[in-house]
Amino acid sequence: MIDSDGYRANVGIVITNDKKQILLAKRFKQDAWQLPQGGIDKDETEIDALYRELEEEVGLYPAHVKLIAKTPKWLRYDLPLEHIRRSQKPTCIGQKQVWFLLKLESSDDNISLNLHHDIEFDDWKWVDYWSPVDEVINFKRDVYEDMLKALAPILFDNEHSIPNELSRPLQFSAIKL
Numbered sequence: 001m002i003d004s005d006g007y008r009a010n011v012g013i014v015i016t017n018d019k020k021q022i023l024l025a026k027r028f029k030q031d032a033w034q035l036p037q038g039g040i041d042k043d044e045t046e047i048d049a050l051y052r053e054l055e056e057e058v059g060l061y062p063a064h065v066k067l068i069a070k071t072p073k074w075l076r077y078d079l080p081l082e083h084i085r086r087s088q089k090p091t092c093i094g095q096k097q098v099w100f101l102l103k104l105e106s107s108d109d110n111i112s113l114n115l116h117h118d119i120e121f122d123d124w125k126w127v128d129y130w131s132p133v134d135e136v137i138n139f140k141r142d143v144y145e146d147m148l149k150a151l152a153p154i155l156f157d158n159e160h161s162i163p164n165e166l167s168r169p170l171q172f173s174a175i176k177l
Contacts (some may be wrong), residue, residue, distance in 0.1 A: 001042055004092035007076055009040040012147065014101045015058070015065065017035065017126055020155060023104070024132055025113070033135040035144075036120070037097065046070075050100050057100045057120045059112030065102040069154040071173040074098060075143045079081035099147045101155060102172070124131040129155070130163050144166065 001009045013036040015023040019116045024033050038053035040046060054060050074096040084093055113121045127135070129152065145166050151174045152160045 001040060001094050002090045003096070006091055007096040008075075008092045008094070009074075010037055010038060010095045010097040011046055012037040012075075012097045012099040013050065013054060013057075013148070014099060014103065014151060015060070016129075016155060017104050017108075018086070019126070021126040022109070022129055022132060023058070024125055024127045024135060026123040028119050028122045032137060033132075034137070034140070035116055035132055037095075037130040038120075046098050046100075049115055054102075054105055056118070057113075057114040058124070059115040060106075060110060064104065064110050066105050067100065067177050068103055069101040069151055069176050071097075071099045071147055071150055072172055072175050075146055077140050077143045080139055084168075094140045097143065097147075099151070129160075130166065133166060146171045 003009065013161065015036070022035070025036055026033050034056060036053060036057040038057065039157050040049040051062050054065070076094055076096045078093070078094040084091065111124060113119060113124065130148060133148065134142055136144050145168050149166065150172055152162070154174050154176050
Protein backbone atom coordinates (compact mmCIF):
# COMPACT_ATOMS: atom_id res chain seq x y z
CA MET A 1 0.00 0.00 0.00
CA ILE A 2 1.42 3.36 -1.05
CA ASP A 3 0.01 6.37 0.77
CA SER A 4 -0.89 9.75 -0.72
CA ASP A 5 2.64 11.05 0.02
CA GLY A 6 4.25 8.18 -1.94
CA TYR A 7 5.42 6.02 0.99
CA ARG A 8 4.88 2.25 1.01
CA ALA A 9 3.63 0.88 4.35
CA ASN A 10 6.03 -1.72 5.68
CA VAL A 11 6.95 -3.78 8.75
CA GLY A 12 10.54 -4.22 9.86
CA ILE A 13 11.65 -7.23 11.90
CA VAL A 14 14.41 -7.33 14.50
CA ILE A 15 15.03 -10.91 15.66
CA THR A 16 17.26 -11.32 18.69
CA ASN A 17 18.74 -14.40 20.35
CA ASP A 18 19.73 -15.29 23.94
CA LYS A 19 22.98 -13.31 23.51
CA LYS A 20 20.99 -10.22 22.44
CA GLN A 21 22.49 -10.40 18.97
CA ILE A 22 20.43 -9.56 15.90
CA LEU A 23 19.72 -11.68 12.83
CA LEU A 24 21.07 -9.87 9.77
CA ALA A 25 20.26 -11.23 6.32
CA LYS A 26 22.00 -10.90 2.93
CA ARG A 27 19.84 -9.91 -0.04
CA PHE A 28 19.49 -12.68 -2.64
CA LYS A 29 22.46 -12.65 -5.08
CA GLN A 30 23.68 -9.29 -3.75
CA ASP A 31 26.34 -8.13 -1.32
CA ALA A 32 23.79 -6.14 0.68
CA TRP A 33 22.82 -6.90 4.29
CA GLN A 34 19.68 -5.77 6.06
CA LEU A 35 17.03 -6.75 8.57
CA PRO A 36 13.94 -8.59 7.32
CA GLN A 37 11.16 -6.26 6.22
CA GLY A 38 8.18 -6.25 3.92
CA GLY A 39 5.08 -4.46 2.75
CA ILE A 40 1.73 -4.39 4.48
CA ASP A 41 -0.96 -5.62 2.12
CA LYS A 42 -4.35 -3.95 1.73
CA ASP A 43 -6.69 -4.90 4.61
CA GLU A 44 -3.80 -6.55 6.49
CA THR A 45 -2.90 -5.55 10.06
CA GLU A 46 0.68 -4.77 11.07
CA ILE A 47 0.79 -8.01 13.10
CA ASP A 48 -0.56 -10.06 10.18
CA ALA A 49 2.11 -8.54 7.92
CA LEU A 50 4.80 -9.17 10.54
CA TYR A 51 4.06 -12.89 10.78
CA ARG A 52 3.57 -13.29 7.01
CA GLU A 53 6.91 -11.61 6.29
CA LEU A 54 8.62 -13.55 9.08
CA GLU A 55 7.58 -16.81 7.43
CA GLU A 56 8.24 -15.70 3.85
CA GLU A 57 11.67 -14.19 4.48
CA VAL A 58 13.24 -16.31 7.23
CA GLY A 59 10.97 -19.35 7.54
CA LEU A 60 9.92 -18.68 11.14
CA TYR A 61 6.40 -19.07 12.52
CA PRO A 62 4.76 -17.31 15.49
CA ALA A 63 5.53 -20.33 17.71
CA HIS A 64 9.26 -19.82 17.06
CA VAL A 65 9.38 -16.26 18.40
CA LYS A 66 8.20 -14.05 21.22
CA LEU A 67 6.91 -10.56 20.40
CA ILE A 68 8.69 -8.09 22.70
CA ALA A 69 8.23 -4.50 21.48
CA LYS A 70 7.48 -2.19 18.57
CA THR A 71 8.20 1.34 17.48
CA PRO A 72 5.25 3.64 18.24
CA LYS A 73 5.18 5.46 14.92
CA TRP A 74 6.09 5.25 11.27
CA LEU A 75 9.77 5.67 10.46
CA ARG A 76 10.35 6.95 6.94
CA TYR A 77 13.17 6.82 4.47
CA ASP A 78 13.33 8.21 0.96
CA LEU A 79 14.62 6.15 -1.93
CA PRO A 80 17.51 7.61 -3.92
CA LEU A 81 16.28 9.00 -7.26
CA GLU A 82 17.83 6.10 -9.21
CA HIS A 83 15.69 3.61 -7.22
CA ILE A 84 12.35 5.35 -7.87
CA ARG A 85 10.29 3.63 -10.57
CA ARG A 86 8.57 6.63 -12.17
CA SER A 87 6.52 4.42 -14.50
CA GLN A 88 4.92 2.63 -11.54
CA LYS A 89 1.63 4.16 -10.42
CA PRO A 90 1.23 5.25 -7.75
CA THR A 91 4.90 6.22 -7.57
CA CYS A 92 6.72 5.00 -4.47
CA ILE A 93 9.29 7.53 -3.22
CA GLY A 94 10.20 5.64 -0.04
CA GLN A 95 9.01 3.46 2.78
CA LYS A 96 7.31 4.08 6.09
CA GLN A 97 7.96 1.33 8.60
CA VAL A 98 6.82 0.09 11.97
CA TRP A 99 9.53 -2.07 13.54
CA PHE A 100 8.96 -5.11 15.76
CA LEU A 101 11.44 -6.66 18.20
CA LEU A 102 11.16 -10.45 18.46
CA LYS A 103 13.11 -12.98 20.49
CA LEU A 104 13.88 -16.32 18.86
CA GLU A 105 12.45 -18.96 21.20
CA SER A 106 13.43 -21.95 19.08
CA SER A 107 16.58 -23.37 17.56
CA ASP A 108 18.50 -21.55 14.82
CA ASP A 109 17.74 -24.66 12.75
CA ASN A 110 14.23 -23.34 12.19
CA ILE A 111 15.58 -20.38 10.22
CA SER A 112 15.07 -21.17 6.53
CA LEU A 113 15.57 -18.68 3.73
CA ASN A 114 14.10 -20.73 0.90
CA LEU A 115 10.58 -21.71 1.99
CA HIS A 116 8.93 -19.08 -0.19
CA HIS A 117 8.98 -19.04 -4.00
CA ASP A 118 10.28 -15.42 -4.03
CA ILE A 119 13.55 -15.82 -2.10
CA GLU A 120 14.58 -12.53 -0.44
CA PHE A 121 17.81 -13.62 1.26
CA ASP A 122 20.52 -16.20 0.61
CA ASP A 123 22.52 -15.95 3.86
CA TRP A 124 22.15 -14.77 7.43
CA LYS A 125 24.27 -14.25 10.53
CA TRP A 126 24.00 -13.16 14.16
CA VAL A 127 25.59 -9.74 14.69
CA ASP A 128 26.18 -7.30 17.52
CA TYR A 129 23.05 -5.27 18.31
CA TRP A 130 24.37 -2.00 16.87
CA SER A 131 26.18 -3.31 13.77
CA PRO A 132 23.19 -3.23 11.38
CA VAL A 133 23.52 0.57 11.27
CA ASP A 134 26.95 0.17 9.66
CA GLU A 135 26.01 -2.74 7.41
CA VAL A 136 22.76 -1.48 5.86
CA ILE A 137 22.66 0.61 2.68
CA ASN A 138 23.28 4.28 3.47
CA PHE A 139 19.79 5.63 2.77
CA LYS A 140 18.32 3.37 5.49
CA ARG A 141 20.90 4.18 8.20
CA ASP A 142 18.97 6.93 10.02
CA VAL A 143 15.90 4.70 10.33
CA TYR A 144 18.04 1.82 11.63
CA GLU A 145 19.73 4.09 14.17
CA ASP A 146 16.44 5.55 15.42
CA MET A 147 14.76 2.15 15.60
CA LEU A 148 17.64 0.43 17.44
CA LYS A 149 17.93 3.30 19.93
CA ALA A 150 14.19 3.08 20.64
CA LEU A 151 14.18 -0.71 21.11
CA ALA A 152 17.44 -1.00 23.11
CA PRO A 153 16.04 0.08 26.52
CA ILE A 154 13.47 -2.72 26.36
CA LEU A 155 15.85 -5.44 25.15
CA PHE A 156 18.64 -4.48 27.55
CA ASP A 157 16.45 -3.43 30.52
CA ASN A 158 17.98 0.08 30.34
CA GLU A 159 21.46 -1.45 30.88
CA HIS A 160 22.96 -0.46 27.55
CA SER A 161 25.19 2.19 26.09
CA ILE A 162 24.84 3.77 22.68
CA PRO A 163 27.99 3.88 20.54
CA ASN A 164 29.45 7.40 20.31
CA GLU A 165 29.26 7.43 16.53
CA LEU A 166 25.47 7.16 16.69
CA SER A 167 24.95 10.83 17.40
CA ARG A 168 21.34 11.37 16.36
CA PRO A 169 19.22 12.34 19.35
CA LEU A 170 16.74 9.74 20.58
CA GLN A 171 13.53 10.44 18.68
CA PHE A 172 11.02 8.31 20.63
CA SER A 173 10.69 5.28 22.90
CA ALA A 174 9.46 1.85 21.85
CA ILE A 175 6.31 0.25 23.21
CA LYS A 176 6.70 -2.96 25.20
CA LEU A 177 4.23 -5.64 24.05
